[in-house]
Amino acid sequence: MPNERLRAALLKQGLTPASLAEAVGVDTKSVERWITLGRVPYRRHRYAVAARLGVDETYLWPQALTKDQQKAASEGEIIAIHPHRWTVPSDAWKRLFESAEREIGILVYSGFFLAEDVSVSRILAAKAEAGVRVRILLGDPECEAVAQRGADEGIDDAMAAKIRNVIVLYRPLRAVEGVEFRLHRTVLYNSIYRADDQMLVNTHVYGVPAANAPVLHLRKVAGGSMVTTYLESFERVWDEATPLD
Numbered sequence: 001m002p003n004e005r006l007r008a009a010l011l012k013q014g015l016t017p018a019s020l021a022e023a024v025g026v027d028t029k030s031v032e033r034w035i036t037l038g039r040v041p042y043r044r045h046r047y048a049v050a051a052r053l054g055v056d057e058t059y060l061w062p063q064a065l066t067k068d069q070q071k072a073a074s075e076g077e078i079i080a081i082h083p084h085r086w087t088v089p090s091d092a093w094k095r096l097f098e099s100a101e102r103e104i105g106i107l108v109y110s111g112f113f114l115a116e117d118v119s120v121s122r123i124l125a126a127k128a129e130a131g132v133r134v135r136i137l138l139g140d141p142e143c144e145a146v147a148q149r150g151a152d153e154g155i156d157d158a159m160a161a162k163i164r165n166v167i168v169l170y171r172p173l174r175a176v177e178g179v180e181f182r183l184h185r186t187v188l189y190n191s192i193y194r195a196d197d198q199m200l201v202n203t204h205v206y207g208v209p210a211a212n213a214p215v216l217h218l219r220k221v222a223g224g225s226m227v228t229t230y231l232e233s234f235e236r237v238w239d240e241a242t243p244l245d
Contacts, residue, residue: 001038006060009053010035024048040064056220056228077224080217085113085202088215092200093193097123100132100195107184107192107234109139109149110162113211114193115169128178135180136170137234137241139163143185153209167244174244182241192234201230 010020017031024045033039034049040061041049050057057064082088093114097104104127106114114120128134139146141160150159173179191202191210197220205213220227 003035003038003060006049007035009055009060013053015053020049020052023052056225058225059228075224076221077218077226078216079198079219082215082217085211085213085215088200088217092217093117094120094123096193096195096198096200097127099198100127102132102196103194104132104134105137105192105194105234105238106135107137107188107190107237109146109159109188109191109210110166111138111191112162112166115166121170121173124179125173125176128176132178133180134178135182135238137182137184137237138166138244139188140183140185140242145185145187149188149204152207154207181244182238183244184237184241186237186240190230190233192230194231194234197227199227199230 010017015023017035018028021028021031025048026041026045030039030041034041040046040063043064046057046061046064050060053060097120104124108114124134124136139149139159141163146160146163147157150156153159170181174181189204191204193200193202199218201216201218202210203213203216204210218227218230
């Protein structure tokens with residue numbers, strides 16, 4: 001069976017089988033067999049192809065790893081688990097964003113603790129000016145999901161008010177080219193703070209403020225699926241969100 005995912009990934013990157021073959025050190029016919037016959041490459045070649053195409057190995061060849069291998073790789077993506085957001089070292093957020101070379105993504109309802117930190121906004125602006133794509137998703141203060149979250153936390157309309165405050169705090173950052181803002185109306189199960197293949201995921205717990213909920217520190221590992229799951233979730237919310245004027 002042809003590997004249409006590999007074919008599509010090549011087209012997206014503007015590559016030919018010959019150019020991919022040269023990049024990973026195999027002959028062109030091998031790449032053509034991977035595509036047309038669905039052959040599975042050796043593991044070192046799978047890693048090289050996935051890295052060159054900017055996709056996950058298991059996306060291109062979902063049958064390549066056993067369940068135990070996938071489980072072990074996914075567990076290897078966990079760097080640390082913090083019992084509460086307030087226990088995350090204060091400089092960890094800055095170090096995360098400073099490490100980005102390609103992409104920064106923030107998915108929150110308000111993320112007020114970041115917006116009020118001027119040094120974080122300066123880092124995001126500097127990264128955007130250096131060519132890093134910066135995308136920030138805030139909750140739509142008029143939507144039902146935000147109202148429900150406010151009720152769940154016992155702060156009612158204060159949740160929407162915090163988002164409006166954050167929009168004002170981010171006004172200078174919104175003027176920076178390369179920084180994109182959108183409003184989402186999603187029921188948010190996690191807040192995501194992403195820098196390339198590394199992220200901090202703040203879980204949401206019913207009736208508990210986000211600052212008191214656990215945070216996972218994750219880094220992408222070849223063959224793992226945890227980071228990919230959160231990245232795909234971020235993209236779905238982004239695609240459905242509305243640009244902030």
